Amino acid sequence: MSATTISTNARVGTPIPFSRLVKVELRKTTDTRAGRWLLIAIGAITFIAIALFVAFAKAEDLKFRTLVLVAGTPQGFLLPVLGILAITSEWSQRTGLTTFTLEPSRQRVLTSKIVAVLLLGFGAILFMLTLAALANVIGGTLTDEAGSWAGNAAVIRNVFVLQILGLLGGLAFGTILLNSAPAIVLSFIAPTLMGVVVNIVPGLSGAAPWIDAGTAQGPLFDFDGSEVTWEAWGQILVTSFWWVWIPLAAGTYRVLRTELK
Amino acid sequence: MIEVRELTKRYGDFIAVDRVSFSARPGTVTGFLGPNGAGKSTTMRMMCGLTPPTSGTSTIFGVPYASIGNPGTRVGILLDASAQHAGRTGREILTLGALVMGLPTERVDEMLEVVALTPTEAKRRVANYSLGMRQRLGIAHALLGAPEVLVLDEPANGLDPMGIRWMRGLLRGFAEQGGTVLLSSHLLHEIEVIADELVVIGRGKIVAQGSKTDMLANAGTLVRGLDPEALGTAIMAASLAATRRDENTFIVDGTAEQVGRAAAMAGVVLVELRPADSEGLEEVFMQLTAEDSREAVTP
Numbered sequence: 054m055s056a057t058t059i060s061t062n063a064r065v066g067t068p069i070p071f072s073r074l075v076k077v078e079l080r081k082t083t084d085t086r087a088g089r090w091l092l093i094a095i096g097a098i099t100f101i102a103i104a105l106f107v108a109f110a111k112a113e114d115l116k117f118r119t120l121v122l123v124a125g126t127p128q129g130f131l132l133p134v135l136g137i138l139a140i141t142s143e144w145s146q147r148t149g150l151t152t153f154t155l156e157p158s159r160q161r162v163l164t165s166k167i168v169a170v171l172l173l174g175f176g177a178i179l180f181m182l183t184l185a186a187l188a189n190v191i192g193g194t195l196t197d198e199a200g201s202w203a204g205n206a207a208v209i210r211n212v213f214v215l216q217i218l219g220l221l222g223g224l225a226f227g228t229i230l231l232n233s234a235p236a237i238v239l240s241f242i243a244p245t246l247m248g249v250v251v252n253i254v255p256g257l258s259g260a261a262p263w264i265d266a267g268t269a270q271g272p273l274f275d276f277d278g279s280e281v282t283w284e285a286w287g288q289i290l291v292t293s294f295w296w297v298w299i300p301l302a303a304g305t306y307r308v309l310r311t312e313l314k
Numbered sequence: 315m316i317e318v319r320e321l322t323k324r325y326g327d328f329i330a331v332d333r334v335s336f337s338a339r340p341g342t343v344t345g346f347l348g349p350n351g352a353g354k355s356t357t358m359r360m361m362c363g364l365t366p367p368t369s370g371t372s373t374i375f376g377v378p379y380a381s382i383g384n385p386g387t388r389v390g391i392l393l394d395a396s397a398q399h400a401g402r403t404g405r406e407i408l409t410l411g412a413l414v415m416g417l418p419t420e421r422v423d424e425m426l427e428v429v430a431l432t433p434t435e436a437k438r439r440v441a442n443y444s445l446g447m448r449q450r451l452g453i454a455h456a457l458l459g460a461p462e463v464l465v466l467d468e469p470a471n472g473l474d475p476m477g478i479r480w481m482r483g484l485l486r487g488f489a490e491q492g493g494t495v496l497l498s499s500h501l502l503h504e505i506e507v508i509a510d511e512l513v514v515i516g517r518g519k520i521v522a523q524g525s526k527t528d529m530l531a532n533a534g535t536l537v538r539g540l541d542p543e544a545l546g547t548a549i550m551a552a553s554l555a556a557t558r559r560d561e562n563t564f565i566v567d568g569t570a571e572q573v574g575r576a577a578a579m580a581g582v583v584l585v586e587l588r589p590a591d592s593e594g595l596e597e598v599f600m601q602l603t604a605e606d607s608r609e610a611v612t613p
Binding site: 063064065066067068069070073074076077080081084085086087142146147148149150151153154155156157158310312313314 | 359362363364365366375376377379380381382383384385386387388391393394396397398399400401402406407410411413414415416455
C-alpha cells in the first residue's frame, strides 16, 4: 500500500454537478422557519408597500416608475439579509461540517450559494415588478391622471442594479463575518454611518459620491425619471468596489481558508 | 483504505496534532482512542479537509479527501452529531444529503429505518432531539451514500447501552462486508469490544498502535494474593513492573509463570493469577496517556 504514490492530480469519482448544488442551496433557504419567514416577509412587505401607496398616494404620483421605487426600498432592506443568512447559517448552525464534507470544494459551495441567492433575488424583483405593473393598471382605470408607464425601462434597470448590488453586499458581509447577527447589524449600520460621516466631515462632501454607496446610488432613485449620467454610473461602479467587490473578495478568501469546527 | 502520514497541526506555539501516522484497512474496525483534547477530532477534521494541516498528508483511496468526487457516496462521515440546523427536521437533513449526493429519496426512509428513528421522530425538528437521537441521525447520514469507508468521531456519545450495542453490531457488519471503519472514543471499554486495531493518541502524539489481540497479549498478568504487602515485595524482588489495581490486586508486566515463581519464592498464597486482558489494557491506556490527561493518576 505504501507503493501508492500520491499524485496531486489524481481524482476518484465524478464531481457533483453544479446545478445540483444550486438546487440544494435553494432548498436550504426555504426548509427552515427562519428562511421561509424571510421569503414570506420579502413578498409581504413588497405587497404592503404597493397597496399602501395605491391607497394613499396622490393620483398624479401613481405611476409605474414611482410604484417600483416605493416597493423597492423596503425590499432592498431584506434582500441583503437573504444573502447574509445563506452564508452565515453554515457557521452559526455549524451545518458547514456537513456541507463542506459532502462537497469539499468550498469555492463551488460558495458559488452555488451566490447563484442560488441571486436567483431568489431576481425572483423577488420580478415579483415586485409584476405587482407594480398590476397596481399601475388598476390605478389607470381609476383615474386618468394615474397609470403612466413613462421611463419604465430605466426604472427596471435601476431597480435591478440597486437590489443586486444590495444582495451581493449582504453576501460580502456574511462571508467576512461568518456570523448572522453581527453581519446583519453591520450591513445596516456601516452604510448608514458612512452616509452620516460624509455629510458632517467638511472635506468629504465632494468625495461622497465616490466613497459612499448611498450617495452614489442616489440618481437610481430618481422619481422624476431624469437620465442617469455616465459620471453617476462611474460613481456607482467605484463605490461598488468599496462596498461589494472588495469585501466579497476578502470574504471569499476567508471562506476558502477558515477552519470548520 | 485510510492512510495518515505525519499529519501535524499547530496553533501558534501549541501543537494539537504531532506527526500522527496510522492506517485503517478494509474489513477492519480501527479504534482511535485518547483522552479529551488529545487531538482526535482535529486529526479527523484534517482527514476530511475541514482543517488545513500544518504539514503531513492524509489520503483515502490513495487521494486526498478533497480529490474525491461526490465524496458522500464513498466516505461516510460523522464528526459532530450536534452540528445540524436546529430548525430542520431529521428527515429534511437526510433529504438534503440525498439530494447533494444524487440519491433517490427512498434512501432516506431506508436509513431512518436502519437507525430506528420513527417517522414521527423524523418529522420533528432537530432542536427537540436528544443527543442519542442526533447520533442516530448522524449515523444515518454517514451511511446514506452507501460508502465503503466510515469516519466517526465519538459516535457512541449519548447513546444508551442498547444503542451502543446496536451500533457495535452495525459497524461490525459494515467491516465484515469489507468496509473500512475508523471511530474515535475516549472510553476504552466502548472501543475494545468492537475494534480490531487500536491507535492510541495522547497530547497530539500516537503513543501506541497495533492489533487489539497483540495489545491484549502484552497487557500483562493480573495477580491477587492473600497478603498483598508480601506479594508486592515479591514482585519487586523479581524486578517486575507492577501497578496496584485495588487492595489485593496487582497488574504485573510479566508472564503468569514469572509472577507465579516470584510468589512461590516468597511463599505468598495466590488466589488469582491470569492474563490481565482488558483490565490490563485499561492500565496500559491510563499509563500511556497519563502525562497527557488532565487528571493526576492515582496509583
